[in-house]
Amino acid sequence: MNRRELLSMIAAVTGTAMIAPRAGWSYQPTEIGENIFSPEDAAFLDEVAEIIIPQTDTPGAKDAGVGEFMTIYVSDCYDRAQQDEFRDAMEMLKTYAQDVYGADFMALEPNQQQVLIEDIASLARNQSAREGAEPHWFTAIHQLVLFGFFTSQPGATEVLRYEAVPGEFRDTDYDGGPAWAT
Amino acid sequence: MADNTHYDAIVVGSGISGGWAAKELTERGLKVLMLERGRNIEHLTDYVNAEKEAWDYPHRGTATVEMKRQHPVLQRDYPLNEPTNGMWANEQDNPYVETKRFDWFRGYHVGGRSLMWGRHSYRLSDIDFEANQKEGIAIDWPIRYADLAPWYDHVEQFAGISGSNEGLDVLPDGQFLPPIPLNIVEKDVAARIQQAFGGKRHLINSRVANITEPKPEQNRANCQYRNKCWLGCPYGAYFSTQSATLPAAMATGNLTLRPFSIVRQVMYDRDAGRATGVEIIDAENNQTYEYTANVVFLNASAFNSTWLLMNSATDVWEGGLGSASGELGHNVMDHHFRVGAEGRIEGFDDKYYFGRRPAGFYVPRFRNLDGEERPYLRGFGYQGSASREGWRREIAELNIGKDFKELISKPGDWRIGMTAFGEMLPYHENRIALSDTVTDKWGMPVLDISVELGENEREMRKDMQQDAVDLFEAGGAVDVRPTESDYAPGMGIHEMGTARMGRDAATSVLNGNNQLWDAPNVYVTDGACMTSSSCVNPSLTYMALTARAAAHAVESLKNGDL
Numbered sequence: 001m002n003r004r005e006l007l008s009m010i011a012a013v014t015g016t017a018m019i020a021p022r023a024g025w026s027y028q029p030t031e032i033g034e035n036i037f038s039p040e041d042a043a044f045l046d047e048v049a050e051i052i053i054p055q056t057d058t059p060g061a062k063d064a065g066v067g068e069f070m071t072i073y074v075s076d077c078y079d080r081a082q083q084d085e086f087r088d089a090m091e092m093l094k095t096y097a098q099d100v101y102g103a104d105f106m107a108l109e110p111n112q113q114q115v116l117i118e119d120i121a122s123l124a125r126n127q128s129a130r131e132g133a134e135p136h137w138f139t140a141i142h143q144l145v146l147f148g149f150f151t152s153q154p155g156a157t158e159v160l161r162y163e164a165v166p167g168e169f170r171d172t173d174y175d176g177g178p179a180w181a182t
Numbered sequence: 183m184a185d186n187t188h189y190d191a192i193v194v195g196s197g198i199s200g201g202w203a204a205k206e207l208t209e210r211g212l213k214v215l216m217l218e219r220g221r222n223i224e225h226l227t228d229y230v231n232a233e234k235e236a237w238d239y240p241h242r243g244t245a246t247v248e249m250k251r252q253h254p255v256l257q258r259d260y261p262l263n264e265p266t267n268g269m270w271a272n273e274q275d276n277p278y279v280e281t282k283r284f285d286w287f288r289g290y291h292v293g294g295r296s297l298m299w300g301r302h303s304y305r306l307s308d309i310d311f312e313a314n315q316k317e318g319i320a321i322d323w324p325i326r327y328a329d330l331a332p333w334y335d336h337v338e339q340f341a342g343i344s345g346s347n348e349g350l351d352v353l354p355d356g357q358f359l360p361p362i363p364l365n366i367v368e369k370d371v372a373a374r375i376q377q378a379f380g381g382k383r384h385l386i387n388s389r390v391a392n393i394t395e396p397k398p399e400q401n402r403a404n405c406q407y408r409n410k411c412w413l414g415c416p417y418g419a420y421f422s423t424q425s426a427t428l429p430a431a432m433a434t435g436n437l438t439l440r441p442f443s444i445v446r447q448v449m450y451d452r453d454a455g456r457a458t459g460v461e462i463i464d465a466e467n468n469q470t471y472e473y474t475a476n477v478v479f480l481n482a483s484a485f486n487s488t489w490l491l492m493n494s495a496t497d498v499w500e501g502g503l504g505s506a507s508g509e510l511g512h513n514v515m516d517h518h519f520r521v522g523a524e525g526r527i528e529g530f531d532d533k534y535y536f537g538r539r540p541a542g543f544y545v546p547r548f549r550n551l552d553g554e555e556r557p558y559l560r561g562f563g564y565q566g567s568a569s570r571e572g573w574r575r576e577i578a579e580l581n582i583g584k585d586f587k588e589l590i591s592k593p594g595d596w597r598i599g600m601t602a603f604g605e606m607l608p609y610h611e612n613r614i615a616l617s618d619t620v621t622d623k624w625g626m627p628v629l630d631i632s633v634e635l636g637e638n639e640r641e642m643r644k645d646m647q648q649d650a651v652d653l654f655e656a657g658g659a660v661d662v663r664p665t666e667s668d669y670a671p672g673m674g675i676h677e678m679g680t681a682r683m684g685r686d687a688a689t690s691v692l693n694g695n696n697q698l699w700d701a702p703n704v705y706v707t708d709g710a711c712m713t714s715s716s717c718v719n720p721s722l723t724y725m726a727l728t729a730r731a732a733a734h735a736v737e738s739l740k741n742g743d744l
Contacts, residue, residue: 027265030241030248072240073242076247135360165538168536171534178592179572180538
């Protein structure tokens with residue numbers, strides 16, 4: 001069967017390439033609960049995320065809405081203790097900005113924000129390298145930024161590579177390009 | 183209330199084995215009623231998540247706290263996730279008791295777990311069928327490989343199993359479609375293992391129920407390498423009730439499918455020594471209905487078929503229909519797993535791949551063969567794969583910025599990993615029973631489960647781990663480390679053995695044709711019937727046993743034996 005025949009058969013079987021959602025769900029859509037964060041929190045997380053994954057010639061964290069995603073994710077998927085820990089991490093970051101620059105993180109110049117996050121990341125690296133040490137508070141933010149970004153559409157399809165329907169599996173030479181999203 | 187309709191056969195359950203019973207019985211001309219306790223799921227149109235991508239889910243696939251609250255058992259492992267939410271039994275309506283921890287993952291809907299199964303499909307061999315007798319464990323299987331071989335052929339050809347013929351005694355060859363390919367690293371490791379162990383250990387293609395060539399006669403296209411099988415495939419490329427057996431059964435015009443039908447008991451005529459039909463509760467209106475039939479097939483899943491027997495003919499046997507031997511509900515088995523190894527592969531940084539396979543490689547059992555005697559009985563196989571790391575590898579590194587983004591957007595090292603699936607012996611004391619105290623939403627007593635691994639399994643797990651390390655080191659991997667995570671019985675989702683087949687009514691529940699000794703017109707052909715567990719994934723064997731039993735039932739009806 002060649003590709004044309006295959007596609008025409010698939011069209012015949014499925015009716016259409018995309019299956020529209022129906023009234024009677026077989027899989028249950030996941031409810032989004034109450035967002036325990038404010039729009040200001042989301043904007044703050046967006047700024048932090050953009051420093052970790054900046055826009056270059058490809059989209060960055062802000063383009064992917066990572067800040068807002070983080071607020072939804074923490075609200076719905078973290079238990080109370082994890083939520084408290086996450087909020088503490090946000091406060092630690094804000095306090096750090098006050099301690100170093102005597103100013104609100106959001107009011108800092110981009111290069112000041114950059115230096116600040118680099119300092120914190122460096123401290124976190126040192127701590128995580130120590131045997132048996134508790135993970136640094138910055139780790140929780142850093143991990144969720146990467147997860148939120150690389151599972152977003154811009155992250156997965158414009159920064160990484162994604163092929164919705166590969167149709168085959170084969171070995172290839174590596175071309176130096178981005179990794180597969182999944 | 184009594185329903186006027188009489189059927190030639192009733193099939194209880196619509197999962198892998200129930201679908202096969204319906205197909206085989208209807209194609210042989212019987213009028214069949216298939217009962218399913220849960221809702222219907224239509225092929226294709228109800229696979230509402232099948233075309234979704236990670237970013238289409240609000241939590242990108244992660245289970246929410248609310249989902250975990252609703253699924254206290256399911257949340258113990260990967261099956262609770264956002265894409266498959268709603269595809270598992272409602273734990274509030276359907277509780278059970280864990281006298282000892284047992285992770286019971288149930289699919290209560292048309293198609294059952296055939297929609298979410300792992301699809302690995304291997305034949306048992308005579309090494310499996312003869313083991314109990316040779317070692318004096320439990321009881322002998324009443325059948326041998328030759329009894330089942332033509333039925334393996336039959337179900338493989340229809341279901342569509344991709345794989346490679348290898349000529350191994352321990353893992354008989356079959357009627358395969360071309361295999362899902364190994365990648366270049368897996369092929370290299372396979373060649374090194376072959377060399378290092380003198381052809382005694384093998385890393386081969388997985389044998390899976392994903393078709394690699396289209397089946398136009400079944401309206402099924404070949405695998406598109408999306409690796410989203412558990413969401414229902416828009417191409418019908420993996421075997422499920424919906425994609426394969428149900429349409430075939432429907433096409434005969436002989437099948438009636440009744441969802442929302444919880445079978446409460448098999449009705450039994452003690453004078454005739456025969457079942458007369460079943461009584462159900464309609465889960466939508468809570469009314470009771472009776473249906474009569476000449477033959478009843480129980481395919482409600484290992485534990486639920488057994489539960490149903492325990493609730494039937496209790497005026498004759500206190501322990502229920504099929505309990506006379508004292509073995510009903512006993513000898514629970516699963517496959518114990520979640521132990522293995524992983525490592526890094528060097529020398530292939532200029533290689534990559536295209537497509538997402540639904541399966542990787544398989545390492546067939548090699549222990550306790552050809553006279554070898556390890557400090558335990560039986561053996562284990564491995565499932566695994568090699569791939570290049572993605573962005574997740576850098577999570578611990580805590581770098582930031584443009585260069586970091588550039589770096590983690592590229593593929594990382596090649597990694598290889600595998601986990602062992604070990605055979606579990608049938609122990610009488612591993613059992614399910616009806617609870618005295620807890621009932622379900624419909625007032626029926628629920629199951630109380632008490633299962634644990636024995637010394638044989640604990641001893642085997644040492645080899646399962648060390649052999650994985652040795653195989654990878656021989657295969658050329660570096661930085662090889664053993665892996666182990668928490669295993670509890672049930673996590674293999676291969677529960678079986680609670681109504682075992684045997685040669686003697688005094689020690690078994692079913693005969694060699696899967697008929698109840700005490701009611702020969704009742705066939706049990708799901709995992710309940712297993713006399714031993716082998717170490718291979720069991721579903722293909724349930725398919726073959728079901729097709730064989732269906733042929734026997736139809737023949738017996740014709741001959742007037744039933």
